[in-house]
Amino acid sequence: MxxxxxxxxxxxxxxxxxxxxxxxxxxxxxxxxxxxxxxxxxxLNPDGGTADEASKLKNAREFSVSGDGTAQPVAFDGTGNVELILSLATMPGLTAGTYTKLTVDGKGRVTGASNIEISDLPSIPASKITGLGTAASQNTGKASGNVVVVESNGKIADSLIPSLAISETFEADSEAAMLTLSCQKGDICIRTDENKSYILSGDSASVLANWKWLRTPDCKVLSVNGKTGAVTLSAADVSAEPLLKNAGVVSIGYIDGGTF
Incomplete structure (x- = not known):
């Protein structure tokens, strides 16, 4: 052997x-x-060697995907590559669109979508918000520092508006009477005893210095024939009687029923 x-x-x-x-x-x-x-x-036995030609599987198999994504089955017999085309599974009741609020499950899949509403917003202090202006940080009301709210009639309540100083005119026959008047700043007093008018420039009418004389334009005629004030003249005041006596006889006639 x-x-x-x-x-x-x-x-x-x-x-x-x-x-x-x-x-x-x-x-x-x-x-x-x-x-x-x-x-x-x-x-004869090197590491990592490859066969000259792959053998075909005796029984062909199929590749497929299911679950969160799906793919059509593809046959595989060992003689070529396999390509699976994956399609994501759709969520029941969820339509395509743009949303600001999403609901996801433990796998990160979107299970619901909607838009944010006012009730979804958290409470944010005004100190953390910029660009609101100074009025936004104040409370509304009637106290000092509050912002006044317009009422249903579109106006501010009368009780919140100070009394307006409307100029009124009074008369007084003496200085003492003028100082006792119930006046406001801007009111006028006519002094009948001296034919002058005064305006109240301060808050208190009882203070003489608060009354300012309203001066009239300068008048060049200060007296008439030695008389002042409301002047009434007679013929004697202007020496008119002697002239009339020496004027002679005045003739009177009639024209068309008139006298001349």
């Missing part, structure tokens, strides 16, 4: 061997197997 000899040794020694055609050698420390050929030796 023929005996097959296989050379053996450490990897470093086996690599240096010259093998005859068909002769085998094995490295005991690495397990590498070599065979001699016409051109040298060939490593």
């Amino acid at each position: 023929a005996k097959i000899q296989i050379k053996r040794g450490l990897q470093s020694n086996v690599e240096k061997l010259l093998l005859s055609q068909g002769e085998l050698a094995v490295a005991l420390d690495t397990g590498n197997l070599y065979v001699g050929t016409e051109s040298g030796k060939v490593h």
Whole structure:
């Protein structure tokens, strides 16, 4: 019986061997197997080697996807690549659109959508908001520092408006009477005892210095024939009687029923 000899040794020694055609050698420390050929030796069991041609599966299989996404089944028999076209699953009752409020589940999937309403907004202190102006930080009301609210008639309540100073005219026959008048600043008093008018420039009518004389334009005629005030003249005041006595007889006639 023929005996097959296989050379053996450490990897470093086996690599240096010259093998005859068909002769085998094995490295005991690495397990590498070599065979001699016409051109040298060939490593029969290298690491990571690939087959020259993949074998077709005896029973073909299919790839498919289900759950949050779906894909149509694709047959696979080992002879080619497989491409799956994935389609995301739609959520019942959810329509396409732009929303400001979303509801998601534990997987991050959107399960609901709507727009934010006033009730969804959190309470934010005015101190954290900019651009509101000074009035926005004040309370409404009637106290000092409050912002007044217009009433249903579109006006501010009369009780919140101070009394307006409307100029009124009074008469007094003496200085004492003028100082007792119930007047407001801007009122006028006519002094009948001296034919002068005064205006109240201060808040108190009882203070003489608050009454200012309303001066009239300068009048050049200060007296008539030595008389002042409301002057009434007679013929004697202007020496008219002697002139009339020396004027002679005045003739009187009639024209068309008239006298001349």
